[in-house]
Amino acid sequence: MAPTFSKDRSAAIPLHVIEQSRFDSWHKAQDERVRAWVEVNGFTGARGQVLLVPDADGRPLMALAGFANPGQRARRRFMLATAAEALPAAVYDIVSGLDGQELETEVFGWLMTQHRFDRYRAQQPGGATLVAPEGVDAVRIESLVAAECLIRDLIDTPAADMGPAELEAAATDLAGQFGASVDVVRGDDLLDQNFPLIHTVGRASTRAPRLIDITWGEAGPKVTLVGKGVCFDTGGLNLKPRAGMALMKKDMGGAATVLGLARLIMAKGLGVRLRVLIPAVENAVAGNAFRPGDILTSRKGLTVENNNTDAEGRLVLADALALASEEQPDLLVSMATLTGAARIAVGSDLAPFFTDHDDIAEALSRAGGGVADPVWRLPFHEPYELKIEPAHADLDNAPSSGFAGAITAALFLRRFAGPGRYVHFDIYGWNSANQPGRPKGGFGQGARALFEALPGLVDL
Numbered sequence: 001m002a003p004t005f006s007k008d009r010s011a012a013i014p015l016h017v018i019e020q021s022r023f024d025s026w027h028k029a030q031d032e033r034v035r036a037w038v039e040v041n042g043f044t045g046a047r048g049q050v051l052l053v054p055d056a057d058g059r060p061l062m063a064l065a066g067f068a069n070p071g072q073r074a075r076r077r078f079m080l081a082t083a084a085e086a087l088p089a090a091v092y093d094i095v096s097g098l099d100g101q102e103l104e105t106e107v108f109g110w111l112m113t114q115h116r117f118d119r120y121r122a123q124q125p126g127g128a129t130l131v132a133p134e135g136v137d138a139v140r141i142e143s144l145v146a147a148e149c150l151i152r153d154l155i156d157t158p159a160a161d162m163g164p165a166e167l168e169a170a171a172t173d174l175a176g177q178f179g180a181s182v183d184v185v186r187g188d189d190l191l192d193q194n195f196p197l198i199h200t201v202g203r204a205s206t207r208a209p210r211l212i213d214i215t216w217g218e219a220g221p222k223v224t225l226v227g228k229g230v231c232f233d234t235g236g237l238n239l240k241p242r243a244g245m246a247l248m249k250k251d252m253g254g255a256a257t258v259l260g261l262a263r264l265i266m267a268k269g270l271g272v273r274l275r276v277l278i279p280a281v282e283n284a285v286a287g288n289a290f291r292p293g294d295i296l297t298s299r300k301g302l303t304v305e306n307n308n309t310d311a312e313g314r315l316v317l318a319d320a321l322a323l324a325s326e327e328q329p330d331l332l333v334s335m336a337t338l339t340g341a342a343r344i345a346v347g348s349d350l351a352p353f354f355t356d357h358d359d360i361a362e363a364l365s366r367a368g369g370g371v372a373d374p375v376w377r378l379p380f381h382e383p384y385e386l387k388i389e390p391a392h393a394d395l396d397n398a399p400s401s402g403f404a405g406a407i408t409a410a411l412f413l414r415r416f417a418g419p420g421r422y423v424h425f426d427i428y429g430w431n432s433a434n435q436p437g438r439p440k441g442g443f444g445q446g447a448r449a450l451f452e453a454l455p456g457l458v459d460l
């Protein structure tokens, strides 16, 4: 269950969020008893500081949370989440110190501290809860929280319990919650219906590959989201080394993230015709596995020389993007844990994206900054097209130079997308260390930025 706001306003302890620079003026304005208590406890508004201030009967009169200074906040995503994790278990009501979008974002971070991945072991529930602050769109925040929890839980679930069939079940479950339709092409039907690359990548697994196709909404611009659903990536016959394989349950992070974004769009009831396409496969090893050197013919007709079976994401996405483009959507988005190179370029905190449209790039960057979902544009650098063209086929899925790996992967995808507006996210989908509101594990990247920017990206 995703955390929500507490409805228990009467029991809530008033919480003052105090930036360090404002501490003195706040402190001066308090009565003498409060001033003395705050002083003796050494509270100054510094990062991580929290303090309960008692009344004359020893009951909590108010709580304080240090909000540090803007420089420190710029270095950390959810400053208030640090306080939420430190405060004693109780209900709090933010009464001063925060407003506008910063308040919404910090409150989102707070609620996320209450989320636990508890599928395999009962977990201590998150302690400090919050009533919806004045002026905050509680429904919107709870929807953002529910979407993020969905993304994290899907990624965190190990591959044994999140194969193509279970990913299909998760997609079907989400669709059912919002009255969306689902169509799935499974196993050898992929060949009959011309999805050869999805079949090729997924055929060596005991768990049948499939293409999940969700549609929702009757009118409005067509928005199509394509998510990489590689439920486990061994690398195929060009097997990944041990360290590289360790986290590959997260290789369906793109699928998880587009499902989270779809949840946001459907919960909000946005006036779009939404389509979500997820090629769900396991990149496994068996006698019938596809091989290095095989030349494959894609749905679109372009031939691909497979020079590394570990470059499987772009193959399954190619057929899904081709299908998506057949109906010329107004906006086409792909999200994928596509390359190690993307992580090397920008690290795991930033979501790199590619688009040919400056207005999309600007809108995404602006939106991402506001909702604590930072994104960064990388170029579809035209001269690198030469790198993805081999001798005997139209395309090479794994250029040998090893240079510009995120860009060449994106250029490969672009051959199958369009001619309309297209944006591709190469996300990491994983948080490597415990951080406030973001425990180690799966996490959503780009979904909130896209959702926030969406009304400006299509005619809404």
Ligand code: BES
Binding pocket: 233, 251, 308, 310, 311, 312, 313, 337, 338, 339, 340, 341, 343, 397, 398, 399, 405, 428
């Ligand atoms: N799923 C991986 C990419 C990946 C690895 C994302 C680690 C995040 C963290 C993808 O299928 C892959 O293996 N890509 C190769 C492509 C190469 C063989 C051209 C890569 O990035 O090394």
Ligand code: MN
Binding pocket: 233, 235, 309, 310, 311, 312, 313
């Ligand atoms: Mn791979």
Ligand code: ZN
Binding pocket: 230, 233, 251, 310, 312, 313, 337, 338
């Ligand atoms: Zn992969």
